[in-house]
Amino acid sequence: MNRIDASAHYSEPASSASQIPSLLTIVVDTNPRAWAAIADLLPISKALANLLVFVNAHLAFGNDNHVAILAAHPNRAVWLYPKSPNPDFRAASSRSNSDVEMTDVDGRQDGTSAAAELGGSANKFPLFAQIETCILASLRSLIDSTAPSDLNPTTLVSGALTLALSYINKMRHALEPAKTSSDPANPTSTAAMATTNNSSPTDTGASTLHSRILVLSVSDSEPAQYIPTMNAVFAASHARIPVDTLSLYGTPTFLQQAAFITGGTFLSAASNPRGLLSYLMFGFLADAEARKSFVTPTQDSVDFRAACFCHRNVVDTGFVCSICLSIFCSVPENAECLTCGTKLALGNYGAKPAVAPRKKKKKKIRANGTSAREDTGSATGTPAPT
Numbered sequence: 001m002n003r004i005d006a007s008a009h010y011s012e013p014a015s016s017a018s019q020i021p022s023l024l025t026i027v028v029d030t031n032p033r034a035w036a037a038i039a040d041l042l043p044i045s046k047a048l049a050n051l052l053v054f055v056n057a058h059l060a061f062g063n064d065n066h067v068a069i070l071a072a073h074p075n076r077a078v079w080l081y082p083k084s085p086n087p088d089f090r091a092a093s094s095r096s097n098s099d100v101e102m103t104d105v106d107g108r109q110d111g112t113s114a115a116a117e118l119g120g121s122a123n124k125f126p127l128f129a130q131i132e133t134c135i136l137a138s139l140r141s142l143i144d145s146t147a148p149s150d151l152n153p154t155t156l157v158s159g160a161l162t163l164a165l166s167y168i169n170k171m172r173h174a175l176e177p178a179k180t181s182s183d184p185a186n187p188t189s190t191a192a193m194a195t196t197n198n199s200s201p202t203d204t205g206a207s208t209l210h211s212r213i214l215v216l217s218v219s220d221s222e223p224a225q226y227i228p229t230m231n232a233v234f235a236a237s238h239a240r241i242p243v244d245t246l247s248l249y250g251t252p253t254f255l256q257q258a259a260f261i262t263g264g265t266f267l268s269a270a271s272n273p274r275g276l277l278s279y280l281m282f283g284f285l286a287d288a289e290a291r292k293s294f295v296t297p298t299q300d301s302v303d304f305r306a307a308c309f310c311h312r313n314v315v316d317t318g319f320v321c322s323i324c325l326s327i328f329c330s331v332p333e334n335a336e337c338l339t340c341g342t343k344l345a346l347g348n349y350g351a352k353p354a355v356a357p358r359k360k361k362k363k364k365i366r367a368n369g370t371s372a373r374e375d376t377g378s379a380t381g382t383p384a385p386t
Helices: 032-037 044-060 087-092 126-144 157-174 190-198 204-208 223-238 253-262 273-283
Strands: 022-029 066-072 077-081 210-217 243-247 266-268
Touching: 022 044, 022 157, 044 066, 044 126, 044 273, 066 126, 066 157, 077 126, 077 157, 157 210, 157 223, 210 253, 223 253, 243 253, 243 273, 253 266
Parallel strands: 022 066, 022 210, 210 243, 243 266
Antiparallel strands: 066 077
16 A cells, blocks of 8 residues: 555665764864954954854754864864863853853843843754854853963874874764674674674765864974874775865965865965855855765865975975884984884995095097097098198
């Protein structure tokens, strides 16, 4: 009967048609010096407004989509959304993003209304309002707690990447199917049983969550952060997490390498920072799974220069340890690796090249007693004086 009235599709399980969640982790470079340099073209307030539109578009694609936003500051990396689990940071921002206190209906003790704190607008989706309120409150608290001594020309991007990878790993474990066996020695899950029954090798971790990292950069790469940044990049590549980068100012060399290594997208909007929303919507809205059906932007050239482990200088040519792959701009003292202590075999490096003495050409004496050079290869010889 179901086949006759075309209602067989109602008996299909809901899990077969469910959408795989997509997690977008955004790292925002909040260096005050860098944003002051492009304040005439793109103020940080307009950049955040464009970023919120992009976040709302990502969440509107499906109810299972998630988003996490971090701030990479010159001296630390903090959470903007969701709220930071650090009690010290929450205490600093309790006046703007805490729960509603039991006060009168018209206002709060600090003069702000409860509706404004909760983002309560009848024309705004509650989740969008919650994210906007939390981001603005956390960012305001971060800027207020920044001292003049913290204003460095570079940004701590490596710490933000590490926090992003930790959060993605936590979300993957949280979204894994429940285990069917309570025996720790046999942790069989429902997804693993389905894989065994269907006899198709699928990666349960990759099918549980589609995750990616987007870095909004406005500063140059710091050579001193080369090692921790590359460690985070290689960890993301091993976990198949693409690292996308949108550069609004400066030359983030290491982030350009990160996009190439992890299979992400790198775009530079330094020529037109006002088009931030266009770059975000057309270049970074699709996740890693959807990009297989699109022609994504590619990099014309990649700067693969590395920073040496001894002086933290970006070098074109250096010395690499064959054991730990440490890079040095010059030969270390006693030719020993500063990282693992291995004796470096330099071979004949530094030896003076052997110069062979130049042979003198013999003069040819002609029959009339005049001397002439050897055969010059010309058709006729030099005429002799008469």
